[in-house]
Amino acid sequence: MKQVLAVMTLLAGLAGMIAAPQALAGEAGKYHVVIQVSEDNPTQWNLALNNAENLQQALGKGNVEVEIVAYGPGLKMLLAGSKVAGRINGAMDNSVDIVACGTTMKKMKKTKDDLIGGSRVVPGGVIEIADKQRAGWTYIRP
Amino acid sequence: MLALVSSAFVASGIAPSAHADQGATGGKGKYQLVIQVTEDNPKLWNLALNNAFAFQRNIGKDNSQIEIVAIGPGLDMLKSESKVRDRIGQALDKSIDIVACGETMHATKVTKDDLIGGVRVAPGGLIEIADKQRAGWTYYRP
Numbered sequence: 001m002k003q004v005l006a007v008m009t010l011l012a013g014l015a016g017m018i019a020a021p022q023a024l025a026g027e028a029g030k031y032h033v034v035i036q037v038s039e040d041n042p043t044q045w046n047l048a049l050n051n052a053e054n055l056q057q058a059l060g061k062g063n064v065e066v067e068i069v070a071y072g073p074g075l076k077m078l079l080a081g082s083k084v085a086g087r088i089n090g091a092m093d094n095s096v097d098i099v100a101c102g103t104t105m106k107k108m109k110k111t112k113d114d115l116i117g118g119s120r121v122v123p124g125g126v127i128e129i130a131d132k133q134r135a136g137w138t139y140i141r142p
Numbered sequence: 143m144l145a146l147v148s149s150a151f152v153a154s155g156i157a158p159s160a161h162a163d164q165g166a167t168g169g170k171g172k173y174q175l176v177i178q179v180t181e182d183n184p185k186l187w188n189l190a191l192n193n194a195f196a197f198q199r200n201i202g203k204d205n206s207q208i209e210i211v212a213i214g215p216g217l218d219m220l221k222s223e224s225k226v227r228d229r230i231g232q233a234l235d236k237s238i239d240i241v242a243c244g245e246t247m248h249a250t251k252v253t254k255d256d257l258i259g260g261v262r263v264a265p266g267g268l269i270e271i272a273d274k275q276r277a278g279w280t281y282y283r284p
Contacts, residue, residue: 140281141283
């Protein structure tokens with residue numbers, strides 16, 4: 001019987017390891033949502049910010065992790081002086097991860113100093129979105 | 143012994159659920175597509191419907207499951223006076239699930255009676271899309 005128990009424990013452990021990659025997506029039912037902004041269009045920027053806010057409100061801030069990735073013409077959303085700068089700061093205060101595409105920044109000759117403080121820079125916006133989806137995140141393009 | 147070992151898997155709840163998850167995604171090779179409509183633009187509505195019909199025709203009705211979710215300004219697509227009303231009826235006849243965002247309905251004071259008959263109401267459109275993606279559905283925004 002002891003042997004059987006040992007095998008069961010081992011199997012349960014193995015099963016846990018197998019399940020680990022799925023755990024990120026389903027971790028205690030937590031939602032993970034990555035929102036794409038690739039247009040130079042303040043209406044779309046506001047929609048993306050509304051989506052982030054509404055998700056936090058509907059699910060509870062502790063139950064959802066939200067990231068907004070801006071690239072291409074959408075990078076303008078995150079430049080200091082952006083029409084939605086105030087709302088971006090509000091989103092950051094609510095723990096929404098605000099991410100800028102490093103490749104776009106290079107092309108547009110922008111540095112981190114040109115961005116709204118607190119923006120995170122990743123090497124590539126599209127790759128960031130792909131990586132999130134591969135890790136089980138939900139992808140939304142408003 | 144075998145029974146105990148398999149019950150260890152069942153008790154861990156991992157192995158069976160892992161299979162169930164895969165079943166939703168690739169079960170019998172079934173394609174599952176969730177289409178987002180968030181714009182008040184009949185051209186885009188027709189595009190979404192074209193995509194759904196073409197997808198179903200190409201993959202086969204029995205091999206595919208399609209859902210169209212209308213959110214925000216896109217909700218107009220599903221109202222009784224919608225320009226694509228007839229095509230929505232055709233989609234419903236073809237077992238395409240047509241879903242309205244309950245949050246948008248609440249915010250814009252729209253009731254189920256204002257919508258085309260047969261439309262399903264989900265509490266939140268974005269959460270509906272997130273849930274489908276979590277269940278392995280493919281997300282598509284025309």
